[in-house]
Amino acid sequence: MTVTEPRPGMAQPVMLAPARAASAIEPELRPLSPNEGLRIDDLNAFYGSFRALRDVTLQVRPRSVTAFIGPSGCGKSTLLRSLNRMHERVPGARVQGKVELDGVDVYGPAINPVRVRRVIGMVFQKPNPFPAMSIYDNVVAGLRLSGTRDRRVLDEAVERGLTRAALWSEVKDKLRQPGTSLSGGQQQRLCIARTIAVEPEVILMDEPCSALDPRATLRIEELITELRTAFTIVIVTHNMQQAARVSDETAFFTMDDDRAGYLVEMAPTTTLFTNPTQPLTEDYVSGRFG
Amino acid sequence: MVGILGGVMLAFGRALGETIAVTMVIGNIDQVPGSVYEPGQTIASKIATNLGDVTERLELASLIGLGVVLLAVTVLLSALVRLTARRFATVHAY
Amino acid sequence: MATDATLPTRPSGAGGARLLEPPNGQERGRLRRDRLIPIVTVLATVVTIAPLIAIIAFVLVKGLPSLNGQLVANAAGNPSAPGALNAIVGSLQMVPMALLLGGGLGLLAGIYLSEFAGSRTRQLFGFLVDVLLGVPSIIAGLLVYSTLVAANGSSAFAGAVALSVVMFPVMMRATEEVLRLVPTSIREASLALGISGWRTVLSIVLRAARAGLLTGTMLAFARGFGETAPLLFTAKGSDALNIGDLSSTMSALPLFVYQYSRLPDRFFVAQAWSAAIILLAIVLAINVAVRARSINTRVE
Numbered sequence: 001m002t003v004t005e006p007r008p009g010m011a012q013p014v015m016l017a018p019a020r021a022a023s024a025i026e027p028e029l030r031p032l033s034p035n036e037g038l039r040i041d042d043l044n045a046f047y048g049s050f051r052a053l054r055d056v057t058l059q060v061r062p063r064s065v066t067a068f069i070g071p072s073g074c075g076k077s078t079l080l081r082s083l084n085r086m087h088e089r090v091p092g093a094r095v096q097g098k099v100e101l102d103g104v105d106v107y108g109p110a111i112n113p114v115r116v117r118r119v120i121g122m123v124f125q126k127p128n129p130f131p132a133m134s135i136y137d138n139v140v141a142g143l144r145l146s147g148t149r150d151r152r153v154l155d156e157a158v159e160r161g162l163t164r165a166a167l168w169s170e171v172k173d174k175l176r177q178p179g180t181s182l183s184g185g186q187q188q189r190l191c192i193a194r195t196i197a198v199e200p201e202v203i204l205m206d207e208p209c210s211a212l213d214p215r216a217t218l219r220i221e222e223l224i225t226e227l228r229t230a231f232t233i234v235i236v237t238h239n240m241q242q243a244a245r246v247s248d249e250t251a252f253f254t255m256d257d258d259r260a261g262y263l264v265e266m267a268p269t270t271t272l273f274t275n276p277t278q279p280l281t282e283d284y285v286s287g288r289f290g
Numbered sequence: 291m292v293g294i295l296g297g298v299m300l301a302f303g304r305a306l307g308e309t310i311a312v313t314m315v316i317g318n319i320d321q322v323p324g325s326v327y328e329p330g331q332t333i334a335s336k337i338a339t340n341l342g343d344v345t346e347r348l349e350l351a352s353l354i355g356l357g358v359v360l361l362a363v364t365v366l367l368s369a370l371v372r373l374t375a376r377r378f379a380t381v382h383a384y
Numbered sequence: 385m386a387t388d389a390t391l392p393t394r395p396s397g398a399g400g401a402r403l404l405e406p407p408n409g410q411e412r413g414r415l416r417r418d419r420l421i422p423i424v425t426v427l428a429t430v431v432t433i434a435p436l437i438a439i440i441a442f443v444l445v446k447g448l449p450s451l452n453g454q455l456v457a458n459a460a461g462n463p464s465a466p467g468a469l470n471a472i473v474g475s476l477q478m479v480p481m482a483l484l485l486g487g488g489l490g491l492l493a494g495i496y497l498s499e500f501a502g503s504r505t506r507q508l509f510g511f512l513v514d515v516l517l518g519v520p521s522i523i524a525g526l527l528v529y530s531t532l533v534a535a536n537g538s539s540a541f542a543g544a545v546a547l548s549v550v551m552f553p554v555m556m557r558a559t560e561e562v563l564r565l566v567p568t569s570i571r572e573a574s575l576a577l578g579i580s581g582w583r584t585v586l587s588i589v590l591r592a593a594r595a596g597l598l599t600g601t602m603l604a605f606a607r608g609f610g611e612t613a614p615l616l617f618t619a620k621g622s623d624a625l626n627i628g629d630l631s632s633t634m635s636a637l638p639l640f641v642y643q644y645s646r647l648p649d650r651f652f653v654a655q656a657w658s659a660a661i662i663l664l665a666i667v668l669a670i671n672v673a674v675r676a677r678s679i680n681t682r683v684e
Binding site for chain 1: 502567569570572573574575576577578579580583587588591592594595
């Protein structure tokens with residue numbers, strides 16, 4: 001096996017034998033075929049004439065957790081929003097390059113952005129349950145508003161979604177109460193349940209725990225680890241320890257002199273943190289900047 | 291300060307256009323009153339009093355013309371409120 | 385680093401003595417002013433409330449004696465026992481109609497402005513709404529008079545249209561402001577679920593804003609209910625009890641109060657006062673209810 005030396009600004013799927021002997025916890029990740037998972041090719045994102053992301057190329061492994069880490073302002077959230085076509089909702093914002101899900105270009109001319117967001121869901125930094133709606137209504141909102149009316153189907157979806165989000169036991173007796181009556185951590189799990197209910201393939205998480213207390217954070221992290229058997233998860237975080245705890249692979253980004261974000265290095269998580277190849281990565285994970 | 295000025299101008303506009311309360315007490319005499327204790331007329335009260343018994347086209351046209359004047363003053367006042375609000379907002383950017 | 389020359393040189397322990405010093409001239413002036421301010425503000429509040437109290441007191445004193453069943457149960461056209469039923473019933477027809485027309489349009493316009501319009505459009509229409517809100521209501525009546533009434537004669541429908549001109553900007557402004565208060569995160573959450581734009585607005589945003597929208601509707605209704613000037617030359621008023629005939633003249637409570645207060649007969653003037661009680665009660669009740677709602681939500 002060879003170590004492919006990544007060029008600055010570009011990461012290839014890394015097939016490597018670590019320089020040190022593989023420990024029992026360090027995963028051997030099988031190589032990805034080109035059409036698997038979420039594949040990002042030469043992605044550039046702009047706000048008007050300002051380039052926020054430069055030439056990002058990486059591949060997100062399906063059914064696993066990938067973390068995007070890096071200092072504030074280096075475009076991690078922009079990248080996330082470019083994946084589910086939320087970025088283009090900002091006036092003047094546009095995207096260049098390719099984002100492919102299982103081989104299909106998400107920005108293709110025949111592709112409906114609404115459908116994209118169905119298949120690639122998103123959980124936000126601050127929990128945002130719909131305010132005028134009950135817990136039940138929140139979970140089924142996505143289903144109901146695309147036509148599903150059958151009460152039994154909805155009931156099942158609610159129980160399934162809330163169970164998978166580790167919230168069912170806490171709320172099953174108060175499904176009619178407003179979504180906003182829950183605690184912060186519960187609200188975030190409600191938002192996750194809501195996202196899961198429409199059965200996406202990918203779940204994007206934009207710093208999902210940064211507004212939560214440590215206990216709620218831990219519960220969400222446990223949840224993420226469970227969910228990855230069924231969903232492809234991409235999580236943006238600027239808590240390195242969280243990335244180390246929760247993700248299978250990690251991509252490290254930073255900002256160049258023009259304030260455009262770019263990918264520095266991407267590797268299996270343990271490798272990135274213990275044995276990074278790029279000096280910038282080394283500096284960041286050892287806390288020298290960020 | 292912006293809000294106070296805007297409020298004053300808006301109140302002024304409101305008073306300009308007040309019809310019924312004024313019509314009931316102003317006396318509806320077409321004169322420039324010698325003192326504030328004599329009867330007079332406002333545009334709104336004139337229209338309110340006379341529009342019902344209009345017979346000639348000229349009279350109707352002149353009443354409507356009065357209405358246009360009132361409207362123009364109101365629009366100008368609203369524009370003024372907006373402009374001063376914006377001017378003050380940029381000067382005192384708080 | 386400050387040198388000894390710039391830092392104050394006072395013995396330690398001087399703080400306590402400074403606290404106990406009597407107030408100097410400047411402080412005395414300020415203390416006097418501080419004691420004056422509450423007095424001035426209380427006075428200002430009294431001056432502001434006084435007209436309202438005076439109105440309520442006057443209306444009650446003058447109107448209670450003739451506030452009776454006859455007033456409410458009979459129309460003004462009733463030869464033996466005239467009342468104000470025609471006015472009550474007239475308001476109850478024209479104002480809801482105007483609410484549907486003007487309020488409905490205002491709601492749609494407000495939704496468009498808040499959710500779909502670009503910032504240039506929003507600025508322009510914001511100004512137009514300001515203008516409309518400031519236009520004297522008699523001009524609305526004049527407008528409808530020179531168009532609708534000139535063509536088809538006076539009618540209750542024309543009255544409703546004139547009222548809706550007044551209510552439209554009220555509803556539009558209220559809608560726009562209430563929708564603007566719905567946080568963007570809610571819209572984003574909805575979009576991220578794969579819900580389309582207009583569905584998001586209809587089912588999620590409007591629903592989130594429904595309390596405020598109800599308040600806006602109540603305010604528009606109260607406004608239309610109390611307007612007299614637009615009706616003077618459109619619906620014109622009528623002594624007959626008009627239920628359902630929108631192409632004839634129709635009375636309304638404020639119209640009744642205005643018209644009957646100027647009649648030479650003292651009996652009718654008294655009836656005007658009594659009708660004023662009913663009018664005042666309804667409008668005040670709506671406004672108080674609106675306040676009560678907003679207090680509730682703030683406590684939450």
